[in-house]
Amino acid sequence: MGNDLIREARRRVGWTQAQLAAKAGTTQSAIARLESGRTSPSFDDVIRYLRLMGLDLDLMLVERDDSDWIQAQRQLRLSTDERHAHHRRFLDQVNQIRGRGWAA
């Protein structure tokens, strides 16, 4: 995830990979490898890159709850057409339940 965060931050501040590389004292190709996931930044490196871009990570420890991720994994096994159809059916079911009201 650190690579995604660095890429997200760079796009958010509107920098090129070369600009970030110059600030960080590295090369554009190193940034490209890092953002693509071919190399993995350490946690401290992620913080350093983000701070160079004027951003920071707001972290806190919470209990792990993977219920949403489990549902997401089911969606990831579907084709995109199946995901759209599933969403449509789910929305229709929610509307049916709401139409029946809480007393049903």
Added chain:
Amino acid sequence: MDAAGRHDIDFGGILEVLRAHGVKFVLIGGLATVHWGSPFLTYDVDITPDRDRDNLDRLSAALTDLDARVRTESEPEGVPFAHTGGSLADAAVWNLRTRLGDLDISFVPNGTQGYRDLSRDAVEDRMFGVEVLVASLADVIRSKQAANRPKDQRVLPTLREILASRHERNARD
């Protein structure tokens, strides 16, 4: 949304009207995340149109076709409004109720520079039978993180997991 809280929306219908009028846009928001595997329900269509004047004129024609009205808290069924391509450019965000469901237009979503920025990594794909340009998951996350509303905070951890799971290095057993 009706009095019972039901949301009636024809996702494909809205997208088809936009496409039929030749509107250039990137699909963003909850529906884009559904495309990428999000398990969270969404009740509207969110788009970022190109702000080119000809495109805004086409968007205005599409909104007329959709009988679009301005959605407000006090007037959930929407307030009729006159619009042209030029007048649409006067606001950054339009929250609309159409005859096919809710349509939200954001010219420069939080954390982005708008259509050209988002279209760079967007993917042309079919949604509900309509060819649309879907924002990349990374770009939707970028925007939701910048907006940082409670509803964004709710979904972001899962969206980040989906994004990270695409890196082969991070693949789960």
